[in-house]
Amino acid sequence: LRDYSHPGYEAYGRGIVHELMPRIDARTRSLREPSRTAVMGSSLGGVASLYLAWQYPERFGMAACLSSTFGVMDDLFERISVEPRRDIAVYLDSGWPRDNFDATNAMRDLLIARGYRLEVDLLQFSFPEGVHHEQSWADRLHLPLQFLFGNQWLARRSARQGP
Secondary structure, three states, X not given: OOOOOOOHHHHHHXXXXXXXXXXXXXXXXXXXXXXXXXXXEEOHHHHHHHHHHHHOOOOXXXXXXXXXXXXXXXXXXXXXXXXXXXXXXXXXXXXXXXXOHHHHHHHHHHHHHOOOOEOOOEEEEEEEOOOOOHHHHHHOOHHHHHHHHOHHHHHHHHHHHOO
8 A cells, every 4th residue: 555655656767767677677578668558557566657657657658447446545546637748558447336536537637638538648438337346356357468569659650650
């Protein structure tokens, strides 16, 4: 709870970006471009994932947030409302009618109000009777991966950025 919410996710984010990622990059053939780097999490991990992409768009060009608890101990609604729009792609999902359904829809609506476009740089699903559990997230893991890393997404992203 402390690491994945405000203000704890600030230190968590610095650790990921300034300590962990340089070590990974030094030891592997990682693709370092934001258009090829995503962060993904569920529940509070989804909140931390959106925070990371919003705070560090030069490192993370994509975030997937499954059943995220937006608005519970975070400042993302406020930040996204007033800060400059980030060039990131965002996947959101939740169970329905519970499992953070209202918070996810509110975040979707805010992102749309800030200029994000459904099926271009924003995708959101609600799963009837989806539950807040690892198996439910595993059952739908293919959706954010296809959206964020599929060839169509890369083509859309390249076209949007120009030559």
